[in-house]
Amino acid sequence: MSTMVATNKKGLGATLWDYLTTVDHKKIAIMYLIAGGFFFIIGGLEALAIRWQLVQPMNDFVSSGFYNELITMHGTTMIFLAAMPLIFAFMNAVVPLQIGARDVAFPFLNSLGFWLFLFGGIMLNVGWFTGGAADAGWTAYAPLSTTSIGEGVDYYVLGLQISGAGTLIGGINFLVTIVNMRAPGMTYMRMPLFTWTAFVASALILFAFPALTVGLFLMMFDRLFGAGFFDPAMGGNSVIWQHLFWIFGHPEVYILALPGFGIFSEIISTFSKKRLFGYTAMVFATVLIGFLGFMVWAHHMFTVGMGPAANSIFAVATMAIAVPTGIKIFNWLFTLWGGSIQINTPMLWALGFIPTFTLGGMTGVMVAAASADFQYHDTYFVVAHFHYVIVGGVVFALFAGTHYWWPKMFGTVLDDKLGKLTFWLFFIGFHLTFFIQHFLGLMGMPRRYWVYMENQGLDLGNMISTIGAFLMGLGTIVLLINIIKTSVKNEKVSGDPWDARTLEWAIPSPPPFYNFKQLPLVRGLDPLWVEKTEGRKGMTPAEPLTDIHMPNNSFLPFVMSLGLFIAGFGFIYQKHDLSWLIVLFIGMGITLGCMLVRSVKDDLGYHVHKEDLKKEAEE
Amino acid sequence: MSEQDILNPKHMPHDPEKATLEGKNKFMGFWFFLGGETVLFASLFGTYLALNDSTNGGSSSEELFGLELVFIMTMLLLTSSLTSVYAMYHMKNHAFKKMQIWLGITVALGLGFLGCEIYEFYHYIHGEHFTMRSSAFGSAFYTLVGFHGGHVVFGLLWIIALMIRNARRGLNLYNAPKFYLASLYWHFIDVVWVFIFTVVYLMGVL
Ligand code: HEM
Ligand SMILES: [Cu+2]
Numbered sequence: 001m002s003t004m005v006a007t008n009k010k011g012l013g014a015t016l017w018d019y020l021t022t023v024d025h026k027k028i029a030i031m032y033l034i035a036g037g038f039f040f041i042i043g044g045l046e047a048l049a050i051r052w053q054l055v056q057p058m059n060d061f062v063s064s065g066f067y068n069e070l071i072t073m074h075g076t077t078m079i080f081l082a083a084m085p086l087i088f089a090f091m092n093a094v095v096p097l098q099i100g101a102r103d104v105a106f107p108f109l110n111s112l113g114f115w116l117f118l119f120g121g122i123m124l125n126v127g128w129f130t131g132g133a134a135d136a137g138w139t140a141y142a143p144l145s146t147t148s149i150g151e152g153v154d155y156y157v158l159g160l161q162i163s164g165a166g167t168l169i170g171g172i173n174f175l176v177t178i179v180n181m182r183a184p185g186m187t188y189m190r191m192p193l194f195t196w197t198a199f200v201a202s203a204l205i206l207f208a209f210p211a212l213t214v215g216l217f218l219m220m221f222d223r224l225f226g227a228g229f230f231d232p233a234m235g236g237n238s239v240i241w242q243h244l245f246w247i248f249g250h251p252e253v254y255i256l257a258l259p260g261f262g263i264f265s266e267i268i269s270t271f272s273k274k275r276l277f278g279y280t281a282m283v284f285a286t287v288l289i290g291f292l293g294f295m296v297w298a299h300h301m302f303t304v305g306m307g308p309a310a311n312s313i314f315a316v317a318t319m320a321i322a323v324p325t326g327i328k329i330f331n332w333l334f335t336l337w338g339g340s341i342q343i344n345t346p347m348l349w350a351l352g353f354i355p356t357f358t359l360g361g362m363t364g365v366m367v368a369a370a371s372a373d374f375q376y377h378d379t380y381f382v383v384a385h386f387h388y389v390i391v392g393g394v395v396f397a398l399f400a401g402t403h404y405w406w407p408k409m410f411g412t413v414l415d416d417k418l419g420k421l422t423f424w425l426f427f428i429g430f431h432l433t434f435f436i437q438h439f440l441g442l443m444g445m446p447r448r449y450w451v452y453m454e455n456q457g458l459d460l461g462n463m464i465s466t467i468g469a470f471l472m473g474l475g476t477i478v479l480l481i482n483i484i485k486t487s488v489k490n491e492k493v494s495g496d497p498w499d500a501r502t503l504e505w506a507i508p509s510p511p512p513f514y515n516f517k518q519l520p521l522v523r524g525l526d527p528l529w530v531e532k533t534e535g536r537k538g539m540t541p542a543e544p545l546t547d548i549h550m551p552n553n554s555f556l557p558f559v560m561s562l563g564l565f566i567a568g569f570g571f572i573y574q575k576h577d578l579s580w581l582i583v584l585f586i587g588m589g590i591t592l593g594c595m596l597v598r599s600v601k602d603d604l605g606y607h608v609h610k611e612d613l614k615k616e617a618e619e
Numbered sequence: 620m621s622e623q624d625i626l627n628p629k630h631m632p633h634d635p636e637k638a639t640l641e642g643k644n645k646f647m648g649f650w651f652f653l654g655g656e657t658v659l660f661a662s663l664f665g666t667y668l669a670l671n672d673s674t675n676g677g678s679s680s681e682e683l684f685g686l687e688l689v690f691i692m693t694m695l696l697l698t699s700s701l702t703s704v705y706a707m708y709h710m711k712n713h714a715f716k717k718m719q720i721w722l723g724i725t726v727a728l729g730l731g732f733l734g735c736e737i738y739e740f741y742h743y744i745h746g747e748h749f750t751m752r753s754s755a756f757g758s759a760f761y762t763l764v765g766f767h768g769g770h771v772v773f774g775l776l777w778i779i780a781l782m783i784r785n786a787r788r789g790l791n792l793y794n795a796p797k798f799y800l801a802s803l804y805w806h807f808i809d810v811v812w813v814f815i816f817t818v819v820y821l822m823g824v825l
Contacts, residue, residue: 179647214666227755234758235674240669247662
């Protein structure tokens, strides 16, 4: 079974089949990158449409109903279908390498997680073609969502349910991978910060996503099966949705932000040529943020009427998060301090991130003051706040990570000049778009309104904001050009183009499918750097050359996810016509059938023989 | 470890479910999964507690619930948890036949529980006209208890599938983790039921 060199010369069909069935974390990472990038572009186009509608007072570029669909799908797409999968792309590409593992703990589930996400994402967008996408905001508050006509919100519910299952599976997979699969010597307190943040983010996924799962089920039952959870006429209570959504929703923002912090920690340390300042404090702050992230959800509900006691508690808890976040900011600054700093594209993003995110944190503390939030809530001030943290902390990190790990994933370095151009266009565009929105909000412009009136002091600000948005679009186009240019040129690089510190740079770029021929012996924080300072070229192996166990490819994850996708249509359309239940049963039958096959069919993987490994080394 | 060592081990270790890396991974992953399931049921319980008085003028929990049937159901499920412990005990002693027998008893008790639950729901729906659409209380009741019932169904199918699949070839290092996880899942379902019994039924009639 050990077909080693065959990967190079394959037809299109064989390559496609390879990716449809792969369980290799590196290939799954590439699929996450492509799919997440695709949805990022879709979400970006929606954002541009929103900004174009708001470019002048009383504009009529889109109708009010379509505007609602645009803002809903923009938020939902960006959070669930762009940011999450792109984070997963880097977790897949990097975490197993950073801990010295040959794959994740559950390669099959890894592939299942990806396909569930992809089919869920497609499901969410099907609404566009069947009479209107979801239009109740990405937060889908009841009763707006439960009474929204058409199937848009149904697609939102089913789509998120399917992709959410994929995310949960991914989270569990990374938890076990990091606990069980570390190379000899890779103790917890030697793990690179990106791995640490991936670990904590996975724990947050595990404990936050089920709340969303339940919320979505309740909404599905309300909308499709006549239940009355959120319907006061049946004794229901619409605030339950808000609680469930935000019990998930606030941890979610840290699920995104923490790995972003991790990416920047790697980059700042690598290009300052220093170990991360205050590593222990960084780990501690990461865990603390993860923990506190569960205590603050109701700061999104200050104006719901929970009463002064609850509001105060949640306000104080929220402000407390600023402390570990501040610790991190200072540690990054101290890492830079006295380092021999090299400014290239990834580093530029990191340097841009620090002030941007700090601003977002400061407005965060402002909106956390419950009494003041009665003014800020549902205005553009909040829109500015969360874009400063999410774009500044997450999207910047994704751009940085793309430039930083591109060589590891594809074996080529993205052009630095174009990279810097992307940064400046995006960075300036970002601040033009969102800085002014603080003031628009303070002047009373509500969020989610499709028009505003002339001469209320909002005209100029909105115009500037729209210009900024198009600059960000331009920056993204430059990145795409960069990717095409780099791929066409196809200049291969060494395994360690940045003279970096962590294990992923100790192996070739892109790595062989088994990652490490011999598992490395880790002898300190920044293991590769430790070896370099002692004059060695690479890692010392921790084991003799032996056979390597590898998992088999499988087509089941794809079919399983397809089954749920099909069932989703049955769930939705049975509300009009019960014969659609057949579709539901067929879809569920496919999925459950695949699960049964998976359970009863032995799948023990195969071995790469050490003779083949030796032969390969000689070639 | 080679394929042969896993499928036909010459020597069975005391913890066959954790003897391979795959087994260890599954063991830990499943505990994490149960952590997520805990949040799932906690959310459902929270919803139920918020809505259990919202009867919208329809049947209330005092009118509906009786403790006799629920007591039988509780006994069936608690006993089935015990029998699955016996099964795992025999697994660790590599007594495959005995393990299968105790698993069989577990399944039988689980089916008994399921039968009672179906009877109960049937009674509420046709006898009392109390459905998911009657009130927010109805929605919350059927969702919470139904989710648990769904877990029971899945657990039964899982255990049965494992029993049939491995009936002829016996225990090895590949299927031991599978049996072990299924029994963990069964315990979890049992624990959830204890909470349902307390929160839904006991507190509902008192
Ligand atoms: C110092 C840390 C932070 C504090 C104190 C804070 C506080 C708050 C508060 C109180 C709100 C509610 C405002 C309102 O609706 O009136 C809010 C909204 C929001 N925050 Fe933060 N936040 C912080 C960091 C973050 C981070 C790191 C992210 C994401 C990476 C984030 C994402 C969001 C989002 C998405 C919303 C708006 C959700 C919506 O209504 O659509 N925040 N924040
Ligand atoms: Cu929040």
